Amino acid sequence: MKMKSILKKIYSVLLIVSLLATHQSIAKQKKVKPQVPEPQVTFEAFWKLFNNHYGLFKVKKLNWDSVGNLYRNRVTATTSEEELYQLFGEMILLLGDNHVNLYPTTATGFLPVFPGGLLKRKDGVSKIYKVQEDYSAEAVKKYVQHWKDTSPNVHYGMLNGNIGYININGTDAMKTIKKIMPRVLTELQACKAIVVDVRAFYGGMDAVSQYIAGCFANERKSYLITKKRNGENTTDFTHSLTWYVQPQPMTYTGQVVVLSSVFTQSAGETFLLAMHELSNVRVLGDTTAGSYSDNPTFELPNGWMISLSVGDYRAANGKSYEGIGTAPDEYKVATKIELLQGKDVLLEYALQYLNR
Amino acid sequence: MKYPSILLVLFFLAMLSQAGICQEANRIPWMARENRIGIAIGIGSVTYADRQVSPLTYQSKPKVVKLLYQLETNHLLFAFDIDIKVGSTKSKRFAKRIIYFQEEKLTGEKEDKKFPVGGSFLSGKISVGAFYKIQSTQNSTFRVAAGGRISNELFYPQGWTTAGIFNALSFSPEGCVQHRIDNTHVLFASFKLPVLTQLTRLPYYNTVSQPDKNLWQGFFQNKQWVGLSSYLAPSVNVGYTYQINANWVTGVNYELNGYQITVPQKMYAVTHSFTANAFHQF
Numbered sequence: 161m162k163m164k165s166i167l168k169k170i171y172s173v174l175l176i177v178s179l180l181a182t183h184q185s186i187a188k189q190k191k192v193k194p195q196v197p198e199p200q201v202t203f204e205a206f207w208k209l210f211n212n213h214y215g216l217f218k219v220k221k222l223n224w225d226s227v228g229n230l231y232r233n234r235v236t237a238t239t240s241e242e243e244l245y246q247l248f249g250e251m252i253l254l255l256g257d258n259h260v261n262l263y264p265t266t267a268t269g270f271l272p273v274f275p276g277g278l279l280k281r282k283d284g285v286s287k288i289y290k291v292q293e294d295y296s297a298e299a300v301k302k303y304v305q306h307w308k309d310t311s312p313n314v315h316y317g318m319l320n321g322n323i324g325y326i327n328i329n330g331t332d333a334m335k336t337i338k339k340i341m342p343r344v345l346t347e348l349q350a351c352k353a354i355v356v357d358v359r360a361f362y363g364g365m366d367a368v369s370q371y372i373a374g375c376f377a378n379e380r381k382s383y384l385i386t387k388k389r390n391g392e393n394t395t396d397f398t399h400s401l402t403w404y405v406q407p408q409p410m411t412y413t414g415q416v417v418v419l420s421s422v423f424t425q426s427a428g429e430t431f432l433l434a435m436h437e438l439s440n441v442r443v444l445g446d447t448t449a450g451s452y453s454d455n456p457t458f459e460l461p462n463g464w465m466i467s468l469s470v471g472d473y474r475a476a477n478g479k480s481y482e483g484i485g486t487a488p489d490e491y492k493v494a495t496k497i498e499l500l501q502g503k504d505v506l507l508e509y510a511l512q513y514l515n516r
Numbered sequence: 517m518k519y520p521s522i523l524l525v526l527f528f529l530a531m532l533s534q535a536g537i538c539q540e541a542n543r544i545p546w547m548a549r550e551n552r553i554g555i556a557i558g559i560g561s562v563t564y565a566d567r568q569v570s571p572l573t574y575q576s577k578p579k580v581v582k583l584l585y586q587l588e589t590n591h592l593l594f595a596f597d598i599d600i601k602v603g604s605t606k607s608k609r610f611a612k613r614i615i616y617f618q619e620e621k622l623t624g625e626k627e628d629k630k631f632p633v634g635g636s637f638l639s640g641k642i643s644v645g646a647f648y649k650i651q652s653t654q655n656s657t658f659r660v661a662a663g664g665r666i667s668n669e670l671f672y673p674q675g676w677t678t679a680g681i682f683n684a685l686s687f688s689p690e691g692c693v694q695h696r697i698d699n700t701h702v703l704f705a706s707f708k709l710p711v712l713t714q715l716t717r718l719p720y721y722n723t724v725s726q727p728d729k730n731l732w733q734g735f736f737q738n739k740q741w742v743g744l745s746s747y748l749a750p751s752v753n754v755g756y757t758y759q760i761n762a763n764w765v766t767g768v769n770y771e772l773n774g775y776q777i778t779v780p781q782k783m784y785a786v787t788h789s790f791t792a793n794a795f796h797q798f
Contacts, residue, residue, distance in 0.1 A: 195609075205571065215721075265613035265615050265633050266614060267613070269615065269616035270616070271616065272618045273615065290618075291621065291622060333730070365725060366725045367725060367726065367728060367730065390719065390721060398719075398721070454723040454725055456677070456721070457678075458677065458722075459569065459677055461572070465677065470722065471723075500622065500623070
């Protein structure tokens with residue numbers, strides 16, 4: 161009897177607590193409605209996010225406190241979403257960093273991602289390239305025989321004159337690339353030379369780029385020095401890490417021509433930095449985008465998202481090419497008109513160069 | 517979900533408080549040597565906020581699957597559990613966010629692309645526990661066992677940001693209480709608190725790229741041993757089982773986990789899971 165009475169008491173307490181909980185939950189639900197925070201709150205979060213995480217203030221020679229002071233007064237409680245978007249866009253242009261992207265999420269999706277293209281400063285002016293006009297996969301396919309897609313990011317085939325062609329437009333998982341590259345290189349091993357086309361290599365994992373570059377290396381060379389923000393002070397950085405390109409178990413050490421573009425970005429650019437160090441490689445094309453650092457995405461209190469460069473990445477010579485890009489050994493660019501006619505003058509030039 | 521948690525903690529405390537009092541006539545030994553293998557299927561709720569990446573709070577309502585193995589002897593209990601939660605995740609406040617890309621092709625053709633902002637949620641936990649049955653309570657209807665558990669838990673939400681990702685390999689002291697109402701109905705509860713944890717979080721700069729390392733290797737480069745001040749993750753588990761016959765047991769279970777992580781920046785999470793269980797006893 162005693163046991164039953166204790167159980168009864170426990171169940172009664174539980175019942176009362178449940179009823180209270182249910183009542184309070186309903187009351188709470190009635191009160192809660194999603195509210196967008198004040199524009200000033202979002203502005204401060206945006207400013208602080210860069211202040212606490214951005215890795216390139218020194219490289220860009222930009223005083224973020226001054227930028228904050230310049231724009232802070234323009235934000236009031238009545239600032240609209242469009243106005244805030246415009247203002248953040250202006251601040252991003254000041255950074256001139258292609259790795260900074262604003263994702264202004266809204267309930268209807270009426271504000272597009274900014275800059276929504278490649279941002280590059282030329283002659284002191286920031287320019288947004290909405291379309292890649294110096295490369296067309298369709299045009300390339302007219303020159304390449306036996307085109308094979310080994311993964312979404314690696315394609316290869318043969319060009320006239322026993323020249324191999326590898327097209328890399330991103331990075332697969334390390335495990336995948338370590339299976340793919342030996343297979344591709346085995347097939348192309350007998351080629352007189354290989355053209356590696358990274359004009360549409362927009363980014364990915366630097367370590368995968370490092371591995372791919374190692375597939376063409378005949379010696380170990382340092383090519384990249386990285387450090388990343390690790391504290392709220394703008395001078396807080398991790399210790400520097402040196403990256404090396406080194407021969408992989410399966411390598412091609414014959415002549416290699418790499419085709420670059422202004423759209424070659426991020427891990428595509430660290431790949432190029434590695435390839436530049438190799439004596440058997442020549443880079444033809446355009447200067448790359450100039451956005452090397454990792455750029456994770458953060459969120460703002462109003463639900464918008466923003467990616468930003470958290471690192472300071474430098475070439476082996478210690479120089480930062482952020483916002484500048486990696487220059488080719490020889491400048492040559494395919495034009496939109498030619499590409500639409502199926503003519504890739506850069507690829508043709510590479511063939512001429514290799515057949516000399 | 518806040519109030520059911522309070523409710524269950526009260527329930528757990530009530531059961532503990534009664535442990536010493538109830539010396540009822542039901543004096544069936546706790547159990548002879550016995551193996552139990554079981555599966556639990558149910559639903560859950562996960563709420564988390566990762567201040568390293570976002571001021572927003574995220575929510576997921578995952579499906580829950582657990583595989584369980586228990587071995588019980590006269591003096592000891594052993595447990596091996598695998599717990600998987602799979603679902604989608606989105607911001608609690610901005611559940612219907614849309615992202616809008618304007619794209620243009622070489623031919624001049626323009627295309628607008630709109631995507632809802634969300635992601636997937638995955639968590640997996642594997643744990644091994646061993647408990648000593650406190651003998652003075654073994655002839656009571658309330659029986660107590662105390663021991664410890666080693667767990668590895670991976671919290672892996674995936675979306676536009678890296679919010680909420682961590683891995684915790686931890687050792688937790690754990691206490692279990694069982695109330696055998698009669699030969700078929702059993703209530704039980706347990707409480708554990710990790711005291712030593714090898715915690716892996718993304719670093720301050722939120723990326724894992726490292727020379728010669730894949731993503732996982734880069735991630736686990738950030739592991740560190742921490743105590744309660746950096747990883748506070750109490751867990752309460754309560755349930756009921758019904759003995760169908762000598763070989764089969766069924767039941768229901770509720771588990772509450774709280775997480776407060778302070779490295780490299782603050783993260784909070786609360787998970788609830790409700791499962792229905794079936795065990796084969798042999």
